Amino acid sequence: MTKHSTKTTKLLKSLAPKSMTRHYKTQKIVQSIADEYGMVYFGRADYQHEETALVRGLTASRSNSDNHYCIGTYGGYDVVFVDRETTQHPPHTQPVRHALHMVQVDIKSPEGLPHIFLGPKNHNEQWYERVFAMLATRHSLQLGLSHAYPNQFTLNYAVYGTQTQQPYIEQLITPDTALTIANHYFPLYIELFDDHVIVYSDAPKLTAELLEVLLKNAVWLASTLDATYNSLRQRIG
Amino acid sequence: MIHVVSNDEVAAQINNFGEVTALYFINESAGNLLGEQSDSPVHKLGVYVDGQLSWLDDGAWEVSQQYAIPTLAVHTSAIHRQLKIALEIDSFIDSRRNVFWRSLHVINHSEQLRTVRVFAHQGFKFCAPSSLIRAEYIKSARAIMHYSPSVTAFVASSHYDGSSFDDWSVGAYKRDGFEGTYVDASDGELAKNSYESGVADSTIRMTAFIPGLSSNRFTYHLSLARTPTEAYSLQTYARKQGFNHAYQATGAHWHEWIDPATQVIAGLSPSLSKRFIAYLLLVRTHLFKAGVVECNQGELVYDTHATLYSLWPLLRLGKQSEVQQYFERMAKKYTQTNQPPSRYCDLTGRAVDNGSPDIDKGILTFSNSQCHVGGLLFLFGQLHHLHSHPKQLHSIYKEFSSPITTQLSGMLDAQHGKKSTQLSSPAAIYDLALLSAGFASMADVAEAFKDSANMIAWRTQAEALHESAAELPFSVHNQTEQDLLQSAQNFYGLFMYGVVRANDTILVDAASTIAEYTGRLSQDSPHRLKIHCWLAQYYIETNNSKLATEQIHALVRCQPQSPSDAAEILSTLLDTIT
Numbered sequence: 001m002t003k004h005s006t007k008t009t010k011l012l013k014s015l016a017p018k019s020m021t022r023h024y025k026t027q028k029i030v031q032s033i034a035d036e037y038g039m040v041y042f043g044r045a046d047y048q049h050e051e052t053a054l055v056r057g058l059t060a061s062r063s064n065s066d067n068h069y070c071i072g073t074y075g076g077y078d079v080v081f082v083d084r085e086t087t088q089h090p091p092h093t094q095p096v097r098h099a100l101h102m103v104q105v106d107i108k109s110p111e112g113l114p115h116i117f118l119g120p121k122n123h124n125e126q127w128y129e130r131v132f133a134m135l136a137t138r139h140s141l142q143l144g145l146s147h148a149y150p151n152q153f154t155l156n157y158a159v160y161g162t163q164t165q166q167p168y169i170e171q172l173i174t175p176d177t178a179l180t181i182a183n184h185y186f187p188l189y190i191e192l193f194d195d196h197v198i199v200y201s202d203a204p205k206l207t208a209e210l211l212e213v214l215l216k217n218a219v220w221l222a223s224t225l226d227a228t229y230n231s232l233r234q235r236i237g
Numbered sequence: 238m239i240h241v242v243s244n245d246e247v248a249a250q251i252n253n254f255g256e257v258t259a260l261y262f263i264n265e266s267a268g269n270l271l272g273e274q275s276d277s278p279v280h281k282l283g284v285y286v287d288g289q290l291s292w293l294d295d296g297a298w299e300v301s302q303q304y305a306i307p308t309l310a311v312h313t314s315a316i317h318r319q320l321k322i323a324l325e326i327d328s329f330i331d332s333r334r335n336v337f338w339r340s341l342h343v344i345n346h347s348e349q350l351r352t353v354r355v356f357a358h359q360g361f362k363f364c365a366p367s368s369l370i371r372a373e374y375i376k377s378a379r380a381i382m383h384y385s386p387s388v389t390a391f392v393a394s395s396h397y398d399g400s401s402f403d404d405w406s407v408g409a410y411k412r413d414g415f416e417g418t419y420v421d422a423s424d425g426e427l428a429k430n431s432y433e434s435g436v437a438d439s440t441i442r443m444t445a446f447i448p449g450l451s452s453n454r455f456t457y458h459l460s461l462a463r464t465p466t467e468a469y470s471l472q473t474y475a476r477k478q479g480f481n482h483a484y485q486a487t488g489a490h491w492h493e494w495i496d497p498a499t500q501v502i503a504g505l506s507p508s509l510s511k512r513f514i515a516y517l518l519l520v521r522t523h524l525f526k527a528g529v530v531e532c533n534q535g536e537l538v539y540d541t542h543a544t545l546y547s548l549w550p551l552l553r554l555g556k557q558s559e560v561q562q563y564f565e566r567m568a569k570k571y572t573q574t575n576q577p578p579s580r581y582c583d584l585t586g587r588a589v590d591n592g593s594p595d596i597d598k599g600i601l602t603f604s605n606s607q608c609h610v611g612g613l614l615f616l617f618g619q620l621h622h623l624h625s626h627p628k629q630l631h632s633i634y635k636e637f638s639s640p641i642t643t644q645l646s647g648m649l650d651a652q653h654g655k656k657s658t659q660l661s662s663p664a665a666i667y668d669l670a671l672l673s674a675g676f677a678s679m680a681d682v683a684e685a686f687k688d689s690a691n692m693i694a695w696r697t698q699a700e701a702l703h704e705s706a707a708e709l710p711f712s713v714h715n716q717t718e719q720d721l722l723q724s725a726q727n728f729y730g731l732f733m734y735g736v737v738r739a740n741d742t743i744l745v746d747a748a749s750t751i752a753e754y755t756g757r758l759s760q761d762s763p764h765r766l767k768i769h770c771w772l773a774q775y776y777i778e779t780n781n782s783k784l785a786t787e788q789i790h791a792l793v794r795c796q797p798q799s800p801s802d803a804a805e806i807l808s809t810l811l812d813t814i815t
Contacts, residue, residue, distance in 0.1 A: 111464040146474055163333040164246055167474035168467040232466045235377045 026206050030068040033211045039072025055104040057193040058132045059086045075219040078106045088131050102200040103214040105222040109229040117160040118190040139163050146170045152182035197222040239532045240311040243522050247335045254293040255313035255326045256281050261584050262388050263525050268585050272362030278438050285354040285425040307491040309522045321346040331483045332490035336475045339457040348449035358419040360410045360438025372407045372437035381439040391460045391472035394443050404442035407433045456480035498554045504814040516803035520547045523800035527566050531799050538589050539582040543801040545612040550807035560620050568637035577610045577641050608668040611675030618678025642679045646698050666709050667730030673702035674734040706736045715754040722764040725751050729771040739778050766795035770805040777812045
């Protein structure tokens with residue numbers, strides 16, 4: 001099959017009634033949640049004139065297709081929602097396409113966060129490393145240097161970060177925070193990056209319930225991290 | 238010799254007195270955190286006993302130093318005969334955390350119980366505007382924080398009973414009439430100043446009551462991170478973990494790294510094996526993410542030539558990932574700058590002027606200093622040849638090795654006819670041979686990647702350079718030691734890169750002449766080591782085991798002064814077993 005005909009097939013698929021119905025259903029869900037939470041719905045994000053992606057982290061790329069983009073404030077935090085179609089290009093293997101529902105929350109702590117990725121263990125380690133090429137530069141960390149972590153968390157989540165930052169990561173993700181993540185976030189992905197908390201799901205269908213969970217969980221985590229950071233900062237004076 | 242301790246992110250340079258003279262946070266573009274100026278602080282150590290203070294660098298101490306294996310620690314022994322005090326310092330950087338550790342073992346050689354106070358001084362300029370930096374005593378952390386917007390350092394100490402330093406001072410460093418806080422220590426007491434903004438230093442005091450002919454220990458740790466909260470977390474963890482745990486974990490980490498090499502060198506005698514491991518670790522501790530560093534006028538700089546010398550034995554020992562990471566880093570830099578790597582760069586990646594600029598008005602011009610690029614290409618070819626999955630190197634080939642080879646080739650073509658004037662250095666034969674080997678190596682890689690146009694072009698270039706090297710007159714000069722070194726380097730280039738057959742009379746005669754002249758050099762000549770290595774490699778190549786053994790015996794009596802010296806010994810010893 002030629003490149004041209006592949007493109008044509010994709011275009012035809014996206015215009016197929018089934019695909020269009022799904023698009024409008026999702027739009028309706030996002031718009032209703034946006035209305036309920038006072039957010040503004042923009043639809044498709046155009047990266048032609050943008051410096052960086054609206055939602056950053058491991059999946060950020062100018063070639064992404066971000067849809068149903070809406071922004072607002074919830075619980076005192078700036079939040080962004082996008083439905084992202086991304087193609088990851090792992091080295092030495094075929095590109096992998098993903099559809100992700102993502103909420104990004106800006107934290108208030110001035111120092112930013114270490115880059116941490118918390119992946120549900122329903123995917124194995126090789127899967128993460130293949131899909132998220134950037135994780136090749138991160139280690140799968142065995143948390144527990146400074147505190148004991150609950151089994152529910154260590155069984156359900158793999159934590160990726162740099163070894164040199166592990167003591168700091170353990171100060172930020174305390175056992176209590178980890179327990180909440182284990183009980184209320186699985187199987188969502190969590191990424192801390194710069195001054196953002198990103199929570200995302202690869203569920204095939206977006207529902208209003210899932211969108212609310214993403215939104216509330218992302219904001220809860222951002223506020224918890226801010227509180228933890230402030231308590232650490234107070235100790236320094 | 239200046240010693241270096243490092244992990245992948247932090248490196249410290251330690252002088253003959255066990256003092257830290259430079260500290261680098263390699264991932265940040267901050268340069269030497271102590272400062273780049275000649276009056277930048279040195280992290281001093283001193284002892285106050287019987288009413289007298291003595292710093293390790295005041296000339297009263299007899300000091301000896303060596304690397305400890307396998308922790309990559311620098312062990313410094315210092316004895317003050319008049320004060321009857323000895324200090325043993327083990328300094329290293331944790332392999333997995335950005336913490337610089339020191340164990341301070343204080344030995345009381347007197348028969349009396351004495352109160353001994355150990356002072357540790359540190360200061361940072363951070364290469365940042367002085368209005369943005371400060372130092373502060375943090376009570377909750379029992380530590381001193383040195384802060385800049387991009388890097389924060391926490392300094393703390395521990396005694397075996399869990400207590401921390403018992404006195405401290407923070408103050409202005411070499412400004413406003415202040416020399417530095419270490420001056421306060423002269424009476425054994427510190428001022429307990431807790432805050433200073435601008436360029437500042439700090440001094441901490443640790444006290445022990447040591448019975449006669451007995452000893453005591455303190456540990457000192459300096460945690461480095463990008464932000465204060467991260468540095469605070471790291472120092473809290475380091476205090477809890479303790480020196481012994483960090484020392485053992487780091488030893489285990491490096492032991493694991495060495496392990497495959499110990500199997501390769503099983504054929505060496507025990508004494509040579511021990512040296513081999515020591516030199517391998519010496520190379521490793523100087524290998525940072527963007528190459529190997531050497532000490533240049535007191536500062537650490539990346540040296541591409543030293544990197545080539547050092548990565549070659551690592552590659553032969555199966556350390557492909559280190560070599561591949563180096564090329565990945567080079568490729569990334571090349572895509573940003575479109576310029577070949579400079580021979581020397583500082584640790585922030587800026588090219589360092591070495592007197593022969595590589596770039597003239599933004600246009601790449603050929604100079605002898607550019608020959609290291611030929612070596613780089615040769616090494617890439619060898620990496621491709623020895624790699625278990627050579628296809629993985631295709632992106633480096635596409636983004637870096639191929640365009641740089643084409644660039645170099647174009648430059649040589651543009652200056653066709655000027656080669657003899659451009660390459661008029663005394664080591665021109667070596668330079669041409671290295672360039673030729675680089676092009677030949679890249680032609681092989683191009684063939685493997687089915688890039689036939691480049692393969693033909695580069696093979697043609699390799700042959701032309703090979704001919705040019707063979708046409709240049711070769712003779713051995715020994716008017717100066719430098720002449721002899723350059724003659725030996727040309728000799729090495731001729732046989733190593735196959736310009737002349739190894740058993741050709743010209744090389745046989747040259748080898749014996751060089752060996753004779755080298756024998757006349759003083760034992761501490763800095764050039765002996767490399768020449769013995771090259772001669773040994775030549776005699777191994779020509780199956781003259783008696784003369785090869787003679788050269789190896791001579792070279793093991795030389796002390797390597799740099800990682801490239803150590804790497805050359807590794808290559809020579811590997812030749813004896815492979």
